[in-house]
Amino acid sequence: MIDYIKGVLVEVEPSHLVIETTNGIGYQIICANPYRFTGQKNKALTVVTYHYVREDFQRLYGFKHKQERSLFEKLLSVSGIGPKGALAVLAAGQTDQIVEAIEREDEALLTRFPGIGKKTARQIILDLKGKLEDFTTASLLQETPLATSKQENxxxxxxxxxxxxxxxxxxxxxxxxxxxxxxxxxxxxxxxxxxxxxxxx
The missing domain is CATH 1.10.8 (Helicase, Ruva Protein; domain 3)
Structure with missing residues (x-):
């Protein structure tokens, strides 16, 4: 397994990063929210990775820290969830929010992620509730006041x-x-x- 990639961040795209290592190889790393890394463009960084291998393809998935990767792996162990679904769940970058929803059996919140229906949400709860002790739980995301300007950027x-x-x-x-x-x-x-x-x- 490729545990991490260390190199210079040369590209940030909507679905992935490209990191160039010292041997001149550029690795495409799929992330839940690649733009979290924008401030490190053209700088050296280390991305925690998960090497997903199937008969017909291979993909490298990237994370900010090992706890996020660990939750990704646990989500992959649930029947009916693939890498894209697991990334959609992790996209907010709030592992504690996801764990809290599972522990509370909050199916309604889980089904708001794309690709997660009621059956899959129930399966997540059945498979993972009580098995996430290593993750800290905290309050849900807090909203901030909305401004009044109407310009897109x-x-x-x-x-x-x-x-x-x-x-x-x-x-x-x-x-x-x-x-x-x-x-x-x-x-x-x-x-x-x-x-x-x-x-x-």
């Missing part, structure tokens, strides 16, 4: 593209877009805000 557009790559549909994105138009945030912050809004609706 490149950061918001990038955030919506990243969410679309995770499986969110235009109807959901257009609804939160209206609420985010007045905010002046970085791309990763827009993603977190959009996810928080969608999880509360």
């Amino acid at each position: 490149d950061q918001l557009a990038d955030a919506l593209e990243a969410l679309k790559a995770l499986g969110y549909v235009d109807k959901e994105l257009n609804r939160v877009k209206k609420k985010l138009l007045g905010e002046d945030l970085e791309t990763d912050e827009y993603i977190k805000r959009a996810l928080a809004l969608m999880l509360r609706t």
Whole structure:
């Protein structure tokens, strides 16, 4: 297993990063929210990875820390969840929120993630409840006041593209877009805000 990749971040795309290592190889690493790494572009960094191997393809998934990767692995162990679904659940970057939903048996919250229906949400709870002691639980994401300006910007557009790559549909994105138009945030912050809004609706 490839435990981590260390190199220079050369690209940040809606669905992945590209990290160039010292031997000149560029690794494409799929992430739940690649824009969390934007501030480190053209700098050296280390990304914790999970090497997903199947007969017909291989993918490298990246995470900010090992706890996030561990939760990704646990989600993959649930019947009916693949890497894309697991990433959609992790996209908010709040492992404690996900653990809290599982421990509370909050099916309604889990089904708000793309690709997670009632049956899969129930399976997540059945398979993982009581088995996440290593993860800390805390309060859910807090909303911040909305501004009044109505201008869209490149950061918001990038955030919506990243969410679309995770499986969110235009109807959901257009609804939160209206609420985010007045905010002046970085791309990763827009993603977190959009996810928080969608999880509360």
